[in-house]
Amino acid sequence: MGIFSFPRLVSAHSLMLFIAHVYSLNYDESSALLALKAYISPESQNVLANNWTTATSVCNWIGVICGGQPQRVVALSLSSMGLDGTLPPIGTTPSALGSITSLKKIDLSYNKLSGSIASTIFNLSSLQIIDLSHNLLAGNLPADMANRLPELKELYLSGNQLYGQIPSSLFNCRQLKVVSVSSNSFTGNISINLGNLTMLKDLDLSTNNFEGRIPSSIGNCSSLKTINFSENNLEGAVPSEIGLFLPNLLELQLRGNKLPGTIPSSIANASKLTLLDLADNSFTGPIPMTIGSLKNLQKLDLGHNQLSSESYTPESSFINSLTNNGNLRRIVLSGNPLDTVLPMSIGNLSTSLEYLELINCKLKGSIPAEVGSLGSLISLKLGNNALTGVIPDTIGHLENLQSLQLQGNKLQGFILYDLCLLGRMFELFLGGNELSGSIPECLSNLTALRNLSLSSNRLTSTIPSSLWSLVDILAINLSSNSLQGSLPSGIGDLKALVEIDLSNNQLSGHIPVSIENLKNLVYLSFAVNRLHGPIPEILGWAVALEFLDLSRNNLSGVIPKSLEKLHYLIYFNVSFNQLEGEIPGAGSFANFTAQSYYKALCGAARLQVRHCRTGNRSWKTLLTKILLPEIASICTLSLIYRVIQHWAIKHCLEKENDPLLKTNRTILYQEIELATDGFSESNLLGTGSYGSVYKGTMKEEKNVAIKVFNLNLERGLRSFQVESNLLTKVGHCNLVKLMSSCCDDDFRALVLEYMPNGTLDKWLYTHNYFLNLLQRLDIMIEVASAMSYLHSKLILHCDLKPSNVLLDEDMVARVSDFSIAKLLDGRDAAVQTMTMATIGYMAPEYGSRGIVSDDGNIHWKEAHR
Secondary structure: HHHHHHHHHHHHHHHHHHHHHHHHHHHHHHHHHHHHHEOOHHOOOHHHHHHOOOOOOOOOOOOOOOOOOOOOEEEEEEEOOEEEOOOOOOOOOOOHHHHHHOOOEEOOOOOOEEEEEEOOOOOOOOOEEOOOOOEEEEEEEEOHHHHHHHOOOOOOOOOOEEEEEOOHHHHOOOOOOOOEEEOOEEEOOOOHHHHHHHOOOOOEEOOOOEEEEEOOHHHHHHOEEEEEOOOOEEEEOOOOOOHHHHOOOEEEEEOOOOOOOOOOOHHOOOOOEEEOOHHHHHHHHHHHHHHHHHOOOEEEEEEOOEOOOOOOHHHHOHHHHHHOOOOOOOOEOOOOOOOOOHHHHHHHOOOOOOOOEEOOOEEEEOOOOOHOOOOOEEEEEOOHHHHHHHOOOHHHHOOOOEEEEEEOOEEEEOOOOHHHHHOOEEEEOOOOOOOOOOOOHHHOOOOOOOEEEOOOOEEEOOHHHHHHHOOOEEEEEOOOOOOOOOOOOHHHHHOOOOOOEOOOOOOOOOOOOOHHHOOOEEEEEEOEEEEEOOHHHHHHHOOOOOOOEEEOEEEEEEEOOHHHOOOOOOOEOOOEEEEEEEEOOOHHHHHHOOOHHHOOEOOHHOOOOOOOOOOOOOOOHHHHHHHHHHHHHHHOOHHHHHHHHHHHHHHHHHHOHHHHHHHHOOOOHHHHHOOOOOHHHHHHEEOOEEEEEEEEOOOOOOEEEEEOOOOOOOOOHHHHHHHHHHHHOOOOEEEEOOOEEEEEEEEEEEEOOOOOOOOOHHHHHHOOOOOOHHHHHHHHHHHHHHHHHHOOEEEOOOOOOOHHHHEEEOEEEEEEEOOOOOEEOOOOOOOEOOOOOOOOOHHHHHHHHHHEEEOOHHHHHHHHH
């Protein structure tokens, strides 16, 4: 017995020591995890509160994974548990996470954790997988990541608030296989050290602020399967190495950058590609035909670039080359000037094709009937092109079609019955074509329809009553057709309706009171029809309304006070009806301007309507207290005119020497180019005989008008010299003010005051604008004041017309355009010259004999009295 007792005693002793050691280790780990629990907000820790306790083994805690012998904590998985708090700093005390030396993986993704991360789990050198994605974490990444995390293989930080540059040391973590840091605010260039990560398989840097070029060193990462650099500020050509040296690449996403130049044909060498997304960049040139050799390609998105078709013959077009891609499920080429026709071979595209989108591609010709062979199509979008002919009836074969967008073309013919066979149709856009006939009754078969637009066609007849049976539809736009008949009460059955636009038709009858049922309605326009009767009081129950336009009908009665309850209303127009009574003033009505009302209404002075009078008055009272004073005021109008004109001229003359009127300076071409955003068409205010006028923003002023003269025209330079010379000599409150000028090489421009209310021409001759009597009188006085001042300076305008009278923010008139003005020599009251003014506005003696004088402007005043 004694021979064997000693070894047994040693074994028992070792076992006890081992058990004590394990207990000590587990105690340290539980203490560390409880310390983590302490940093979680009590309101969000319910999942841990009753589970993470010392009453049970740490390996039984939720989210804790143990492994090895003895059992140690190797992973912590607490994803999507609603945890709200911060990460504890890593220290050396037993209560810190740093004591869990066997931890390989930590997953705290999809929680609400906040605070900085630099001094937290990035000090756990044993970690191989870190997933902190989709939290509220902020701050920079630690600079020495390779030293801190020598075994790191997967890093997920997407969807946080991290910023700064990605530390170059990260690219020394040579075991890295996954880097996902999308949807943060990282900046700087993508490091050329990226090529060190030869084991990298997935790289996602999307939706950040990275800039510079894509490093060619990426070709060293031969194991890469996915690259996502979308939504950054990357520039420079796409490296050919992406196609040449990445044989395992499955997904390449570069959308939403500033990448220029041509798409390298070498991309086709990445033969395993299933997804290629280069949309929203600045690529130019033809689309490489070699893309058609990517047999595994499933999704192709090249939308919104400046790409062209490689050939002008349908048989050799780019679309024809894609017929070899038997796995294609999505093709998006929208927003590229392809300027081609759709080939008949479109029917040979992949039988798996679900999305075909070529909106705004300058397509011409007709829609091939062969499109009906694409039986898997879910979405067919060919809108905003120049397609002609009829809608092919073969589209009715596309039983899976949910979206059909053919708007903004030149399609003719009828709306086919075949479209009613598409029972899964979700949205149907046929607006902006030349379709005729009636709206088919059978559209009521499309019970899945949520958005219907047939606007701006030549549709006639009545709106079919069956249309109102689409009880789940969200938006209907039938505007700008020739539809007749009345609005049925069935419109109130569309309780899910959010938008309805029936404007610019020939609809008659009353607005149905059943409209009260449309509680979700946000947009309503019945404008420009023949509706009559009152505005229903019950319309105030459509509490979600933001846009309401009932203008240009024959509506009568008052504006219901119930509309004051429409608290979300931001646009309201009932002008050009037969309404009367007081305009409501509460709620959103406090924000509407005079453009919302016209005719027979009364209200606040700011709305430019008559003042509301209360109480009953006899006809004698009305005659003596209202009509007679108004008649008397009209009789004295010319006397008032003379007095005000004299005052206005004197007032403006006192300002002639105001130093604010002498701010003229010379500026450079570059300043003007910058102010107009490169002479963008969106800033073009108008064009004239000798140049164009742009809206611009200068450093020292807010908005200005920049008149650019066309020096290629015979009188372009002369007009600039005349106008700049005269405007530097005059100063009057009813003349447009010259701010600065530019004489830079072969470029001439004047920088003038910006007039936000545009030209008098617009206010006189367009139906959306109107002037009341007082405004017209003010403008006449102000123009006369300007003319009187100019004549006192011996200056003849020679081309006075409504389009040369501008209105500032206070509707004060400013005379402009002195490009053909004349300066008398002081001896003659008239001069003879070549006739160049506008026909219809020039004085007879000027048009017939070329004689201009200060009497010539009277003709304009008589014409616009």
